[in-house]
Amino acid sequence: MKTVTLAIRNVFRNSRRSVLTMAGIVAGIFAILITGGYYEYNYWGLRESLIRSQYAHIQITVKGYWTRKEHAPFEFMLPDWERMMKLVDGLPGVEAVSPHLDYFAVLETGKGPSGLVMVRGVIPERENQVNTFFTRKLGKDLLSRDRGQAEIGFELAEKLGVVVDSTCYLSTVAAGGMQNAVPIRVKGIIGSYSKDFDSRIVRIDLETAQLLADTRGIQELIVLLKDTGTTAEAKSRLQAALSEGGWDAAVSSWDEHAGYYGQVVQFYGGYFRVILFIVIVVAFFSTLNTMIMSVFERTGEVGTLRSFGASRRHILLQFVYEGLAIGLGGTIAGVSLSLAGAGIIKLLGGIPMTPPPGITSAVAVQIMISGENVLIASCIGIAVPLIAALLPAAQTIRTEIIEQLRTKR
Numbered sequence: 026m027k028t029v030t031l032a033i034r035n036v037f038r039n040s041r042r043s044v045l046t047m048a049g050i051v052a053g054i055f056a057i058l059i060t061g062g063y064y065e066y067n068y069w070g071l072r073e074s075l076i077r078s079q080y081a082h083i084q085i086t087v088k089g090y091w092t093r094k095e096h097a098p099f100e101f102m103l104p105d106w107e108r109m110m111k112l113v114d115g116l117p118g119v120e121a122v123s124p125h126l127d128y129f130a131v132l133e134t135g136k137g138p139s140g141l142v143m144v145r146g147v148i149p150e151r152e153n154q155v156n157t158f159f160t161r162k163l164g165k166d167l168l169s170r171d172r173g174q175a176e177i178g179f180e181l182a183e184k185l186g187v188v189v190d191s192t193c194y195l196s197t198v199a200a201g202g203m204q205n206a207v208p209i210r211v212k213g214i215i216g217s218y219s220k221d222f223d224s225r226i227v228r229i230d231l232e233t234a235q236l237l238a239d240t241r242g243i244q245e246l247i248v249l250l251k252d253t254g255t256t257a258e259a260k261s262r263l264q265a266a267l268s269e270g271g272w273d274a275a276v277s278s279w280d281e282h283a284g285y286y287g288q289v290v291q292f293y294g295g296y297f298r299v300i301l302f303i304v305i306v307v308a309f310f311s312t313l314n315t316m317i318m319s320v321f322e323r324t325g326e327v328g329t330l331r332s333f334g335a336s337r338r339h340i341l342l343q344f345v346y347e348g349l350a351i352g353l354g355g356t357i358a359g360v361s362l363s364l365a366g367a368g369i370i371k372l373l374g375g376i377p378m379t380p381p382p383g384i385t386s387a388v389a390v391q392i393m394i395s396g397e398n399v400l401i402a403s404c405i406g407i408a409v410p411l412i413a414a415l416l417p418a419a420q421t422i423r424t425e426i427i428e429q430l431r432t433k434r
Contacts, residue, residue, distance in 0.1 A: 039318075039319070042315055042318065042319075043315065043351060045311075045315075046311050046312055046314075046315040046351055046355070046410075047351055047354050047355040047358065048355075049307055049308060049311040049312075049355075050308050050311075050312070050351070050352060050355025050356065050359060050406050050409075050410065051355050051358045051359040051362060052307075052359075053304035053307055053308050053359070053402075053405070053406070054304075054355065054356055054358075054359025054360060054362075054363065054402045054403075054405075054406050055359050055362055055363050055366070056300060056304060057300065057301065057304055057398065057401065057402040057405070058359070058360065058363035058364075058367075058392075058394050058398055058399065058402050059363055059366060059367070059392055060296075060297065060300055061297060061394070061395070061398040061401075061402075062363070062367055062391075062392035062393050062394040062395070062398065063390060063392055064293045064294075064296075064297055065393040065394070065395050065398065066390055066391045066392060066393040067289070067293065067390065068286075068289070068290060068293070069393060070218075070388065071218065071285075071286055071289055072253065072279075072283075072286060073158060073253070074158045074217060074218040074219075075218075075219070075279060075283045075285075075286060076158075076249070076253065076279050077155060077156060077157045077158035077249070078156050078158045078159055078217035078218065078219070078222070079217065079219065079222055079283075080247065080279040080282055080283060081121075081123070081155050081247035081248055081249045081279065082248060082249055082250040082253060082256050082259070082278060082279055083247070083248040083250070083256065083259060083260055083263060083276060083277070083278055083279070084245055084246070084247050084248070084276070084277045084278075084279075084282070085103070085109070085113070085245065085246040085247075085248065085263070085267070085274050085275070085276055086101065086103065086244060086245050086246075086274065086275050086277070087101040087102065087103060087244070087274065087275065088273070088274070088275040089101060089275075090244055090245070090275065091275075091277070091282070094127070094244065095129070098127060098128045098129075098244060099128070099199075099200035099238065099240060101244050102240065102242030102243065102244060103242065103243055103244060103245070103246065103274065104272070105272075106124060106242065106243050106246060108270075109246060109267070109270070109272060109274075110122050110124060110246055112266060112267075112270055113246060113248055113263065113266075116259075116262065116263065116266060117262075118250055118251055118252065118255055118259050118262075119248055119249070119250060119251070119259070120154070120249045120250060120251045121151060121154035121155050121248075121249040122151065122246055122247070122248050122249075123147060123148060123151040123152045123154070123155050123246070123247050123249075124146075124147070124148060124151070124231060124243040124245070124246055125145055125146070125147060125243060125244065125245040125246070125247060126144075126145070126146035126147075126231060126234045126235060126238065126240070126242070126243045126244060127143060127144065127145050127146075127244060127245070128143075128144055128197060128238055129141060129142070129143060129144070129197065130142055130143075130144045130195045130196060130197035130227070130237070131195070131196050131197070132177075132181075132185065132193055132194070132195055132227060133193060133194040133195075133196065134185050134186065134187060134191065134193050134194075135192065135193070135194070137185060137186050137187075138184075138185055138186070139185070140181065140184060140185055140225075141225070142177075142181060142195075142225050142226070142227045143225045143226055143227065144195060144197065144227050144229065144234060144237070145226060145227065145228050145229075145234070146228075146229055146230065146231040146232075146233070146234020146235060146238075146243070147167075147228055147229075147230070147231055147234075148169055148230070148231050149166065149167040149168050149169055149171070149228075149230060150168070150169060152228070153166060154249065155247060155249045158217065158218070159215050159216060159217055162213060162214070162215055162216070163189055163213060163214040164176075164189035164190075164211070164212050164213035164214055165212055165213055166213065167212055167213060167228060167229075167230065168230075169230055169231075169232075170230075171212060171230055172230065172232065172233055173207065173208060173209055173210060173233060174209060174210050174211075174212040174229070174230075175193075175195075175209045175210070175211055175212060175227055175228060175229045176211075176212060176213040176214065176215050176227075176228040176229075177211055177213075177214055177215070177226065177227050177228075178214070178215060178216065178217075178222065178223035178224060178225065178226040178227075179214055179215065179216040179223050180216075180220055180223040180224035181223065181224050181225060181226065181227070182211075182214045184224065187211055187214075188211070188214075189211055189212070189213065189214060190210060190211060190212075191210070191211045192208060192209070192210050192211075193208070193209050193210075193211065194206055194207070194208050194209070195207055195209055195227065195229075195237060197237060197238065199237070199238050199239035199240070200238055200239050200240045201239050203239065205237050205238070205239060206237075207233065207236065207237050209227075209229065209233075215228070231243070248263065256278050256279070256280075257278070260276055260277075260278050263276055264276045301401070301405070304405060305405055305409055308405065308406070308409045308410065308413075309409045309412070309413050310413075312348060312351060312352070312409065312410040312413035312414065313413040313416065313417070315351070316344065316347070316348060316413055316414045316416075316417050316418070317417045319344075319347065319417075320344065320417040320418060320420075320421050321417075340418070340421075341415075341418050341419065344414050344415075344417070344418035344421075345411060345414055345415060345418065347414060348410040348411045348412075348413060348414025348415070349407065349410070349411055349414075351410050351414075352406055352407040352408070352409065352410030352411060353406075353407055355406055355410070356402070356403050356406030356407055359402065359406060360399060360402065360403065363394060363402075364394060366392065367391075367392035367393075367394050370391060370392050371391055371392070374389055375388075375389030375390050375391045376389065376390045376391075377389055377390075378390050
């Protein structure tokens with residue numbers, strides 16, 4: 026305890042130098058947590074927007090559907106899907122289940138241009154439980170009783186010059202190979218975070234979609250969970266329940282289909298590693314400089330202590346504790362400052378950001394400081410000064426006592 030107390034007092038023998046060293050560590054911790062918190066919020070926002078506007082957490086399909094859905098969408102219908110939906114609805118951790126019937130069609134506006142679109146037949150009340158991350162909406166919500174009405178993406182509406190209450194025509198090659206067409210009225214215009222999704226989506230009620238496609242089936246059941254963190258566990262549980270129910274279905278999770286999310290995480294992760302490296306280098310050399318000066322100024326003092334019987338271990342521990350005190354003080358201050366900064370940003374409503382590439386909506390970014398990033402920053406803030414303190418301390422305790430006593434203070 027005396028060694029620790031003495032080490033803390035020694036830190037403030039040159040308070041200006043120690044404070045400047047701690048300030049460097051504080052700045053490094055702040056940079057790690059604020060930048061990491063910015064990235065974490067972007068990861069969370071993109072992940073939840075993909076889950077709650079397109080994929081949900083889990084998808085149930087016939088095996089082979091994902092590789093062939095664009096070429097032969099009607100060959101992969103889920104058998105007895107209504108019973109399956111009831112089964113999945115009753116499983117623990119499930120928040121909502123929604124059926125999808127997807128296929129390509131041509132949307133014609135009559136006098137204006139036409140375009141290739143992705144028709145999605147849904148039960149609107151169920152789908153709206155999943156799609157809680159639509160960022161923009163015009164018109165009214167689609168309902169199951171809205172036969173011949175549709176919601177279309179913002180990008181698609183702008184491209185075709187369609188507004189709410191416009192009358193359009195959907196035509197497609199049905200399951201039996203015949204050309205089918207139905208008139209639709211645009212009831213709403215919807216927008217998600219994905220520009221690509223918004224440029225091709227047309228949502229209609231499931232019965233109208235089945236009528237147009239000349240089928241009574243669906244290809245996919247999507248499952249929204251109460252907690253994203255339980256996706257892997259829920260996927261395994263769901264696969265087992267379906268097998269017991271007699272279905273040989275494919276069960277996949279959202280991250281298997283959201284390749285863009287993985288690219289974003291990899292891209293931001295590279296930048297974050299660079300920031301970590303810079304912080305480590307700055308913290309190491311600033312602390313090393315402080316400890317070298319401290320050891321140099323006290324070489325004669327170290328020689329005196331050793332001549333009175335102080336062991337090399339005792340001297341080494343004293344300098345190590347000094348490095349620990351500097352690192353611990355800087356880390357606590359840095360974490361506290363980062364949490365305060367994140368709180369202030371939240372109170373101010375976030376940082377307004379322009380939409381990144383492929384995203385349709387501007388967002389107000391928050392700082393989401395995770396426990397993992399706090400642990401990483403704390404390890405760096407404490408470990409780096411410790412290592413920096415060891416180097417000059419180890420050098421000085423190897424010096425002969427007589428040489429240390431000759432050193433002028």
